[in-house]
Amino acid sequence: MLTLDRSHLETLLVEEEKKFLSDHPKSHALYQRARKSLHGGVPMLWMLRWAGRFPIFVKEGCGAHFTDVDGHQYIDFCLGDTGAMTGHAPPATVKAITEQARKGITYMLPIEDAIWVGEELQRRFGLPYWQFALTATDANRFAIRMARHITGRRYILVYNCCYHGSVDESLAALENGVVGPRHGNLGPPVNPAETTRVVEFNDIPALEKALEACDVACVLAEPAMTNIGIILPEPGYHHALRELTRRTGTLLIIDETHTICAGPGGYTAAFGLQPDMLTLGKPLASGVPAAIYGFTQEVADRFWAMLKLDEADIGGVGGTLAGNALSIAAMRATLEHVFTPLAFEKAIHQADRYEEGVLAVIREFNLPWIVKRLGNRVEYWFRATPPRNGSEAYAAIDNELDRYMHLYALNRGILMTPFHNMALIAADTTSEDVDHHTRVFRQAVGSLFG
Numbered sequence: 001m002l003t004l005d006r007s008h009l010e011t012l013l014v015e016e017e018k019k020f021l022s023d024h025p026k027s028h029a030l031y032q033r034a035r036k037s038l039h040g041g042v043p044m045l046w047m048l049r050w051a052g053r054f055p056i057f058v059k060e061g062c063g064a065h066f067t068d069v070d071g072h073q074y075i076d077f078c079l080g081d082t083g084a085m086t087g088h089a090p091p092a093t094v095k096a097i098t099e100q101a102r103k104g105i106t107y108m109l110p111i112e113d114a115i116w117v118g119e120e121l122q123r124r125f126g127l128p129y130w131q132f133a134l135t136a137t138d139a140n141r142f143a144i145r146m147a148r149h150i151t152g153r154r155y156i157l158v159y160n161c162c163y164h165g166s167v168d169e170s171l172a173a174l175e176n177g178v179v180g181p182r183h184g185n186l187g188p189p190v191n192p193a194e195t196t197r198v199v200e201f202n203d204i205p206a207l208e209k210a211l212e213a214c215d216v217a218c219v220l221a222e223p224a225m226t227n228i229g230i231i232l233p234e235p236g237y238h239h240a241l242r243e244l245t246r247r248t249g250t251l252l253i254i255d256e257t258h259t260i261c262a263g264p265g266g267y268t269a270a271f272g273l274q275p276d277m278l279t280l281g282k283p284l285a286s287g288v289p290a291a292i293y294g295f296t297q298e299v300a301d302r303f304w305a306m307l308k309l310d311e312a313d314i315g316g317v318g319g320t321l322a323g324n325a326l327s328i329a330a331m332r333a334t335l336e337h338v339f340t341p342l343a344f345e346k347a348i349h350q351a352d353r354y355e356e357g358v359l360a361v362i363r364e365f366n367l368p369w370i371v372k373r374l375g376n377r378v379e380y381w382f383r384a385t386p387p388r389n390g391s392e393a394y395a396a397i398d399n400e401l402d403r404y405m406h407l408y409a410l411n412r413g414i415l416m417t418p419f420h421n422m423a424l425i426a427a428d429t430t431s432e433d434v435d436h437h438t439r440v441f442r443q444a445v446g447s448l449f450g
Ligand SMILES: Cc1ncc(COP(=O)(O)O)c(C=O)c1O
Pocket: 135, 136, 137, 138, 140, 163, 164, 165, 166, 222, 227, 255, 256, 257, 258, 281, 282
């Protein structure tokens, strides 16, 4: 089996950094200017996670491609970390938001399209009632609040190494079996041990033990973990999760924000899950801020019975711009014309090709690496077997190798997601795009192990 020469990797990384700097003079100049007014030189700190020493500045994007201010063209396998999974600027959404913007952007009143969206969400996800938010973080926060309110319970339960947005209760992790703030948690309001139970994914006995006191309001779960890399549920896991949550009166919230990659109705529809609540954001309105949370008749009835309408605007659920007309118009256009079953079929077909290409290289070089895929989301891992849970996945992270693979790709016209080695494939991604990635991936591997 091959071993990685670390000093060789370091030398290669320095060469790629030099190439990146000399190829991107305009982005570099803009970054220097940005540092004088934007904290860290970026509008949002995550944009410092890119593999170069500074982010490239975008000129414009269309479908699965974009150009930067230095005139380079890129195949976009990041797609706004799922926010642009629809492809950039899909014509139907652009038309709908242009028309709606002319008529008004937000009114604190509904527009008729909201009902169309609610009905379509019923059809796709099988839950009868829906509410809108602006981000998946907010959708999760609102769903958790509803769950706490109606159950009267304090705790929520999440998986170790999960990510559900900047939801305070979910930024928790296990350290030697004890719950505390996860690494990188900035200014937690309280120790998450006070609000949160954490178990490893795929561990049914741990889940049973964590729920047995019947003091957990809800489990907030991705149906397959994605944010520490793709970790698929083991056979029977979802059955046990549903059975245990029902038996203990715990509500089950399924967060489909990333697993929507599994198909038009997300993992829930593809695998017949029956959550009490479901949340989704990011690509739902082609990148226009919009999110949703849906729930069963029973949840709706329990919540409604306890709601004081005079205080509905100060209860911590909802927001001034949630359900605004622009987001609703964009959601309708996206669901009706862009995020169609055919679009998923095309994207998943190209994801197959991507997976096969990467696997062929791994076999050719006899690498101890694997590829994981869920729908149109594919990623390669620097370990020989699939991880079962967050801890195993976390142990496989190799930041330096990640950076090299990303920068090598970026320098050759390929944008990968800055968090792990994930590629998201759009309906507009072509076979040539995928084959270009396979060639570049092979060259990168060759430079390391050739
Ligand atoms: C599964 C999941 N849920 C929720 C979120 C939060 O999304 P947003 O940052 O758009 O609020 C994320 C973000 O990555 C996510 O991966």
